[in-house]
Amino acid sequence: MRTPPSLLSLTIDSAVINLSNITDLSPLPDHILIDLFLRTLRAGKLTERVLKLFIATGKDEVHSLIQALNIQVIVTPVLPTKIKDDEIDIVIGAVSSDMTSFLNEWRPIFSRFHLIIVKDPDLKEELKIPEGFNLDVYTKSDIDRVVGSSTSILFSGYSCRYFGYLVSLKKYIISVDDDCLPARDNKGFLVDAVAQHITNLTNPATPFFFNTLYDPFSEGADFVRGYPFSLRSGVKCALSCGLWLNLADHDAPTQALKTRQRNSRYVDAVITVPARALAPISGINIAFDREVVGPALVPALRLAGEGKFRWETMEDIWSGMCVKVVCDHLGLGVKSGLPYVWRTDRGDAISSLKKEWEGVKLMEEVVPFFQSVRLPRTATTAEDCVVEVAKAVKEQLGSTDPVFARAAGAMLDWVKLWKSVGSSSSPPGV
Amino acid sequence: MAEPATATQAAAPAVPQLKDELDIVIPTIRNLDFLEMWRPFFEPYHLIIVQDGDPSKIIKVPDGFDYELYNRNDINRILGPKASCISFKDSACRCFGYMVSKKKYIYTIDDDCFVAKDPSGKAINALEQHIKNLLSPSTPFFFNTLYDPFREGADFVRGYPFSLREGVPTAVSHGLWLNIPDYDAPTQLVKPLERNTRYVDAVLTIPKGTLFPMCGMNLAFDRELIGPAMYFGLMGDGQPIGRYDDMWAGWCVKVICDHLGLGVKTGLPYIYHSKASNPFVNLRKEYKGIFWQEEIIPFFQQSVLPKDCTTVQKCYIELAKQVKEKLSKVDPYFDKLADAMVTWIEAWDELNPAGASLANGKAA
Numbered sequence: 001m002r003t004p005p006s007l008l009s010l011t012i013d014s015a016v017i018n019l020s021n022i023t024d025l026s027p028l029p030d031h032i033l034i035d036l037f038l039r040t041l042r043a044g045k046l047t048e049r050v051l052k053l054f055i056a057t058g059k060d061e062v063h064s065l066i067q068a069l070n071i072q073v074i075v076t077p078v079l080p081t082k083i084k085d086d087e088i089d090i091v092i093g094a095v096s097s098d099m100t101s102f103l104n105e106w107r108p109i110f111s112r113f114h115l116i117i118v119k120d121p122d123l124k125e126e127l128k129i130p131e132g133f134n135l136d137v138y139t140k141s142d143i144d145r146v147v148g149s150s151t152s153i154l155f156s157g158y159s160c161r162y163f164g165y166l167v168s169l170k171k172y173i174i175s176v177d178d179d180c181l182p183a184r185d186n187k188g189f190l191v192d193a194v195a196q197h198i199t200n201l202t203n204p205a206t207p208f209f210f211n212t213l214y215d216p217f218s219e220g221a222d223f224v225r226g227y228p229f230s231l232r233s234g235v236k237c238a239l240s241c242g243l244w245l246n247l248a249d250h251d252a253p254t255q256a257l258k259t260r261q262r263n264s265r266y267v268d269a270v271i272t273v274p275a276r277a278l279a280p281i282s283g284i285n286i287a288f289d290r291e292v293v294g295p296a297l298v299p300a301l302r303l304a305g306e307g308k309f310r311w312e313t314m315e316d317i318w319s320g321m322c323v324k325v326v327c328d329h330l331g332l333g334v335k336s337g338l339p340y341v342w343r344t345d346r347g348d349a350i351s352s353l354k355k356e357w358e359g360v361k362l363m364e365e366v367v368p369f370f371q372s373v374r375l376p377r378t379a380t381t382a383e384d385c386v387v388e389v390a391k392a393v394k395e396q397l398g399s400t401d402p403v404f405a406r407a408a409g410a411m412l413d414w415v416k417l418w419k420s421v422g423s424s425s426s427p428p429g430v
Numbered sequence: 431m432a433e434p435a436t437a438t439q440a441a442a443p444a445v446p447q448l449k450d451e452l453d454i455v456i457p458t459i460r461n462l463d464f465l466e467m468w469r470p471f472f473e474p475y476h477l478i479i480v481q482d483g484d485p486s487k488i489i490k491v492p493d494g495f496d497y498e499l500y501n502r503n504d505i506n507r508i509l510g511p512k513a514s515c516i517s518f519k520d521s522a523c524r525c526f527g528y529m530v531s532k533k534k535y536i537y538t539i540d541d542d543c544f545v546a547k548d549p550s551g552k553a554i555n556a557l558e559q560h561i562k563n564l565l566s567p568s569t570p571f572f573f574n575t576l577y578d579p580f581r582e583g584a585d586f587v588r589g590y591p592f593s594l595r596e597g598v599p600t601a602v603s604h605g606l607w608l609n610i611p612d613y614d615a616p617t618q619l620v621k622p623l624e625r626n627t628r629y630v631d632a633v634l635t636i637p638k639g640t641l642f643p644m645c646g647m648n649l650a651f652d653r654e655l656i657g658p659a660m661y662f663g664l665m666g667d668g669q670p671i672g673r674y675d676d677m678w679a680g681w682c683v684k685v686i687c688d689h690l691g692l693g694v695k696t697g698l699p700y701i702y703h704s705k706a707s708n709p710f711v712n713l714r715k716e717y718k719g720i721f722w723q724e725e726i727i728p729f730f731q732q733s734v735l736p737k738d739c740t741t742v743q744k745c746y747i748e749l750a751k752q753v754k755e756k757l758s759k760v761d762p763y764f765d766k767l768a769d770a771m772v773t774w775i776e777a778w779d780e781l782n783p784a785g786a787s788l789a790n791g792k793a794a
Contacts, residue, residue, distance in 0.1 A: 038725075041724065042721055042724070068728050068732060069724075069728050070728075186549065209640075209641055209642070209643075209727065210636055210640050210641065210642035210643075210696075211642075211643075212604065212606065212612075212642055212643060212645070212696050213606070213611060213626065214630060218628075220624065220625075220626065220627060220628055221611075221626070221628065222611070222613060222617055222621065222624065223613075223614075223617065224611065224612050224613060224614075224643050224645070225612050225613055225614040225617075225643060225645070225673065225677070225716075226614070226643025226644075226645075226674070226676075226677040226680070226723070227614075227643055228723050228724055228727050229720060229723075229724070230724055231727075241575065243575065243576065248576060248585075248587070249575075249587050249588045250585055250586070250587060250588055251586075251587075251588040251589070251590075254585050254586060254588075258585065261583065261585070263576070263583065263584070264583065265583055265584065265631055265632075266631070267577060267630055267631050267632040268628055268629070268630050268631070269628075269630040269632060271634075273573055274573075274636075274637050274639075274640035275640075276637075276639050276640075277572075277573045277637035277638075277639070277640060278572055278573065279572065279573035279574070279575055280572075280574075280575065280587050280588060280589025280590055281575070282575065282587065282588065282589070310588065311588070314588075314589065317588065317589035320589075336573075336575050360592065363589055363590070363591040363592075364591050364592070364593055366591075367572060367591045367594070
């Protein structure tokens with residue numbers, strides 16, 4: 001025989017039904033408050049107003065429940081939105097001078113958008129750029145003028161593209177290396193990398209629970225059985241990391257060992273990288289929401305022997321880990337997968353390996369560091385987060401290798417630059 | 431348009447891998463006609479059929495297969511009072527098959543799952559792919575953006591630390607489904623016509639600390655590494671919930687794998703799922719689960735297993751304790767479930783004493 005519900009239980013149920021009439025929950029004893037909270041949740045009645053009522057009681061247990069269940073007040077609705085072309089900047093770091101074939105190949109996809117081309121300050125030759133694009137070119141003199149010649153060291157080599165991020169006025173940035181061309185998908189169609197990146201950024205990410213059918217917001221897919229409903233609205237996607245056909249982004253030892261290996265597998269998926277999982281986020285083909293995480297993409301880790309081939313850099317990997325840690329802390333999402341670009345063969349892995357193997361060794365320190373770094377609750381913007389990470393880098397890694405102490409310094413410089421230049425950008429000099 | 435491969439297209443591999451080390455566990459209440467289509471791939475292997483429902487019904491197994499079959503009477507006879515932990519009138523009863531198997535690996539598949547075709551039209555040998563997944567390491571500590579680095583034509587990407595490239599042993603290989611996707615009842619009701627036609631050519635390791643919904647339709651695992659954690663719970667007849675058996679097992683398995691440093695892979699292989707179950711029936715079964723999972727997920731996400739839990743059984747008993755402590759207040763069902771979890775481990779240890787042989791069992 002079922003025991004009838006207690007009077008207390010009936011009262012709490014009644015309270016759930018009448019939540020709209022309740023303005024103050026603080027007189028309630030803790031255990032009743034928690035019970036009410038859980039029943040409100042279960043009844044699907046936890047609105048923003050009701051949540052604020054519970055938070056206003058100031059009770060620790062309520063706070064820890066909210067943390068544990070990862071309940072967040074959604075300030076802006078996370079809905080797929082229609083993006084206008086003029087909200088996008090395409091930033092290309094020119095490490096080679098002849099951009100003719102690169103831009104001509106990308107013309108069908110890039111010509112609608114505004115391009116920011118940043119010339120590597122170390123590059124001596126003049127840039128060759130074909131006609132017909134809406135673009136701004138920034139060279140060493142522009143960089144010196146905007147940030148001062150002492151700070152401009154931040155932007156040499158592959159890191160020149162970060163200057164483009166800094167001076168852009170747009171919400172979304174898409175950036176590809178200048179040795180990448182549009183790829184073709186399994187059906188032979190040209191992949192519109194820009195459109196795919198924008199789709200990734202404007203649809204929610206789902207970092208708190210893994211969906212086995214990958215991106216639930218793509219056409220023909222959805223959340224699978226067993227995916228909690230409270231997690232199905234997802235969070236804002238701040239970064240979209242694409243992949244590469246042909247020359248994949250392997251490190252020098254791997255490519256040197258497998259000289260002829262080329263990536264021909266087109267994996268038709270976009271995945272949210274789960275919260276707290278770190279990944280090497282390559283800078284070769286990325287897009288991000290500049291307004292939300294711009295400051296977190298940091299041109300900080302410069303290898304002693306950094307060179308003009310990707311095998312000789314780690315700046316993007318460092319930057320990517322920083323962004324992921326920041327996104328995890330701020331409750332934002334990072335996606336990986338489509339779109340693919342076609343990365344042309346360039347350089348020789350073995351010579352790169354001979355010249356620069358420091359980067360590979362450094363990762364052994366870098367990864368455990370980022371896995372363990374914890375940001376304080378008070379860091380609520382990307383800038384705050386970067387400052388905290390820089391502090392931690394200095395404390396924990398500074399003495400291991402001078403490259404880390406320099407990285408910490410560069411991160412702080414970057415945040416300062418972002419605050420002064422990034423918020424009000426200037427056009428390039430003639 | 432996804433289509434199943436026809437029997438004539440299915441071409442068996444020259445040497446069936448692990449044929450004496452792997453059992454195929456199939457729960458059924460209807461018939462086993464689907465086995466005809468799988469014959470070229472499954473025939474070399476030993477089958478364990480778990481017959482659910484009316485034990486007096488005779489389930490015909492197609493000729494040529496080597497199998498043992500257990501119905502409810504057998505389960506009651508073999509486990510005695512401990513049989514209470516095995517569900518009745520629900521495919522969750524399949525975990526009995528895991529318990530009586532004497533092999534190292536298990537592959538389990540539903541009787542409405544057929545051979546799928548890859549984009550080139552070739553029949554997919556799901557079992558072969560699962561074996562590849564299980565025999566190569568997993569990489570749960572750092573996400574590789576090019577997915578499984580051990581697959582042909584792939585590798586670790588730049589920035590992946592070398593000290594993590596050895597990987598860890600793979601305990602579970604979770605396959606996917608073309609055609610009818612594994613949606614819950616509300617999604618099925620809203621999208622009755624949606625079919626999964628996207629073939630995603632990837633296998634990936636689910637990172638440590640991340641939970642996922644494990645579907646039992648197309649699943650393989652290393653019984654020696656994780657078997658005792660593959661309990662599919664109390665579902666079906668007399669229980670307030672259904673269609674959460676594999677989910678429950680998946681959450682327990684992932685927490686334990688994360689604790690013990692084992693890997694879980696998901697992705698390939700695909701099978702062709704032909705039968706869409708009735709969404710209204712499903713809704714009635716899942717209804718409580720949809721609310722309960724909001725509490726269950728945070729429970730598993732926050733579960734910490736003490737360092738002295740060094741075996742799967744110890745981890746599982748500890749989890750059962752935590753379920754009793756923390757989830758009983760959600761519903762008395764969890765109290766029963768926690769007890770059943772303990773019963774399961776007791777039964778497992780009884781049937782699988784340390785040092786048991788690998789020969790096939792026979793249903794007496």
